[in-house]
Amino acid sequence: MEPKVESRNTHLGEIARLAAAGDTSATARLLRMVAPEMLRVVRGVMGPYSTEVDDAVQQALVALIQALPAFRGECAPTGYACRIAFRTALGMRKKAHQAHTRHDLTVETDLLPVDDSPSGLRESRRRTELVRNLLEHIPSEQAEALAMRTMLGWSLEEISRASGAPVNTVRSRLRLAKEALRRNIESDPALAEELGVG
Amino acid sequence: MKVIDFHLDDLLDREIEGTLSPEEDRRLREHLERCMQCHLERQLRSDFEEELGAREDPTTIQMFVSGAMRAAHPLASRRVPRAASSHAWRRRFILLLAATMVFGAGLAGAEVEFAGRAWVAARQSVAFWFQRSRPEPTPGDAMTVSAKTTSENAPPVVHSPAVALPALPPDLDDANVRSQASAPVRRDEPSSISPVSAGTYRPGADRPRVEMLARDHESLANPSNEQVPNEAETAKPSTSASTLFDDANAARHRGSTVEAAGLYHDLQARFPESQEGRLSIAVVARMQLDLGETTAAVSGFEAYLATGDEALREEAMAGRAIALGRLGRIVAEVDAWGDLLRAYPRSSYVGVARTRTGQDLP
Numbered sequence: 001m002e003p004k005v006e007s008r009n010t011h012l013g014e015i016a017r018l019a020a021a022g023d024t025s026a027t028a029r030l031l032r033m034v035a036p037e038m039l040r041v042v043r044g045v046m047g048p049y050s051t052e053v054d055d056a057v058q059q060a061l062v063a064l065i066q067a068l069p070a071f072r073g074e075c076a077p078t079g080y081a082c083r084i085a086f087r088t089a090l091g092m093r094k095k096a097h098q099a100h101t102r103h104d105l106t107v108e109t110d111l112l113p114v115d116d117s118p119s120g121l122r123e124s125r126r127r128t129e130l131v132r133n134l135l136e137h138i139p140s141e142q143a144e145a146l147a148m149r150t151m152l153g154w155s156l157e158e159i160s161r162a163s164g165a166p167v168n169t170v171r172s173r174l175r176l177a178k179e180a181l182r183r184n185i186e187s188d189p190a191l192a193e194e195l196g197v198g
Numbered sequence: 199m200k201v202i203d204f205h206l207d208d209l210l211d212r213e214i215e216g217t218l219s220p221e222e223d224r225r226l227r228e229h230l231e232r233c234m235q236c237h238l239e240r241q242l243r244s245d246f247e248e249e250l251g252a253r254e255d256p257t258t259i260q261m262f263v264s265g266a267m268r269a270a271h272p273l274a275s276r277r278v279p280r281a282a283s284s285h286a287w288r289r290r291f292i293l294l295l296a297a298t299m300v301f302g303a304g305l306a307g308a309e310v311e312f313a314g315r316a317w318v319a320a321r322q323s324v325a326f327w328f329q330r331s332r333p334e335p336t337p338g339d340a341m342t343v344s345a346k347t348t349s350e351n352a353p354p355v356v357h358s359p360a361v362a363l364p365a366l367p368p369d370l371d372d373a374n375v376r377s378q379a380s381a382p383v384r385r386d387e388p389s390s391i392s393p394v395s396a397g398t399y400r401p402g403a404d405r406p407r408v409e410m411l412a413r414d415h416e417s418l419a420n421p422s423n424e425q426v427p428n429e430a431e432t433a434k435p436s437t438s439a440s441t442l443f444d445d446a447n448a449a450r451h452r453g454s455t456v457e458a459a460g461l462y463h464d465l466q467a468r469f470p471e472s473q474e475g476r477l478s479i480a481v482v483a484r485m486q487l488d489l490g491e492t493t494a495a496v497s498g499f500e501a502y503l504a505t506g507d508e509a510l511r512e513e514a515m516a517g518r519a520i521a522l523g524r525l526g527r528i529v530a531e532v533d534a535w536g537d538l539l540r541a542y543p544r545s546s547y548v549g550v551a552r553t554r555t556g557q558d559l560p
Contacts, residue, residue, distance in 0.1 A: 055529060057262050061265075065267070127238075150246050151250065153246075178239055
């Protein structure tokens with residue numbers, strides 16, 4: 001790990017410890033430091049056009065504050081925060097899908113095809129949407145690992161620190177998640193061809 | 199294990215870091231040509247990087263943080279003491295109103311006509327006393343328009359004293375805030391003012407209490423007035439927009455909410471394009487806010503802001519923010535105060551806005 005990153009993590013860990021002890025000022029500082037990453041996770045999970053991103057971020061931050069007293073410092077604070085953001089966003093996405101299925105009255109804008117986009121962008125959107133849908137159907141540990149890997153661009157070591165799992169466990173989770181993704185694509189030959197995969 | 203099952207995750211990481219040796223780079227290229235999963239993963243990283251774009255600006259992050267801090271922490275310490283116990287008065291009058299309804303309904307069984315009149319009169323008196331419960335001459339009003347200075351060309355003089363920070367609504371109280379982490383918050387309002395179109399506001403569309411009171415007033419004056427009056431009866435060619443506006447403001451200052459609401463309604467219907475007509479949208483919205491018609495108030499303030507009129511813009515922005523806060527729409531409220539701070543950095547609402555956006559937090 002780079003010294004600069006290590007120093008930031010140590011600093012963040014200290015702030016998280018104070019926040020967990022109930023220091024309001026430290027809580028506000030911690031939130032300011034981890035919120036950008038949390039926002040990114042929420043956007044990644046819910047889709048860039050979801051109207052519920054703001055609410056999900058707000059809920060995730062509130063959930064983080066409420067979870068802080070239970071934070072024991074066994075994993076990186078940013079990872080802890082991002083996992084809360086991930087679970088909050090995924091929960092909201094699932095609920096939205098359930099409501100959509102039940103009532104079928106509204107159109108989910110993040111699922112709309114982007115007809116006026118260049119084909120490269122369209123394929124890119126299809127791929128990211130594919131990941132988002134997959135996250136709802138694979139075990140949560142695998143889904144978290146895949147989201148941190150693809151949405152946050154984290155390394156195996158960073159995911160390991162965030163989740164508190166050994167690097168090889170993370171590697172295994174990622175492998176299973178990617179296999180599920182491949183199966184999804186291969187089950188639809190048209191999609192596989194469109195995405196240039198297979 | 200097949201060769202293809204051994205994924206080069208570490209090399210992918212080092213590719214991002216830019217620390218691959220030429221030999222490792224060659225190995226990775228070869229692997230990516232054969233391994234669909236790693237190829238897809240690499241592509242997905244790039245896709246998400248492009249889709250999620252640049253980092254959010256610090257102001258937005260600060261607003262999220264402030265909103266969360268306010269929502270998650272015990273609210274009592276941040277509540278501003280309620281000015282002049284107007285909320286206590288409000289509660290008493292709501293109870294009085296409820297009691298009157300029960301009384302009126304009971305009487306209705308015995309004497310329908312008498313009960314109806316008593317009910318309408320009671321509601322009027324409630325409205326009257328509700329107005330009186332606020333200090334006069336309207337220092338508690340966030341929006342006071344001097345009717346005498348209003349004309350077709352000159353905007354009215356607007357006094358905008360600092361407004362007391364409203365207490366958070368019951369539906370935003372601790373218990374519900376805590377449950378927000380598991381229950382999605384309805385989000386059907388715009389996060390900023392600009393997307394709102396004037397077309398979304400229709401006076402009377404959601405039948406706010408102000409207008410219901412106005413209709414009750416007409417019924418009281420003419421109990422048999424069930425028919426829609428014809429044009430000849432309603433047309434008052436000698437009445438101008440400014441006269442109607444002056445009359446409505448005067449009625450409002452007298453505390454005749456019912457009469458004022460009716461006059462503002464007339465003004466909006468007959469002179470929708472006049473400046474007075476536009477101003478009346480904001481004034482009615484403020485009245486609705488005071489009467490607890492919070493959703494209608496939000497629509498009213500947004501409709502006024504969409505007209506582009508500047509005279510009451512600052513007050514309308516503040517009113518909208520207050521209303522959103524009372525509805526428990528935290529994110530939208532914080533956005534609204536943020537918009538106000540950007541548009542009017544020296545506003546008399548700066549203190550409230552900074553508190554509500556958490557800019558006064560450590």
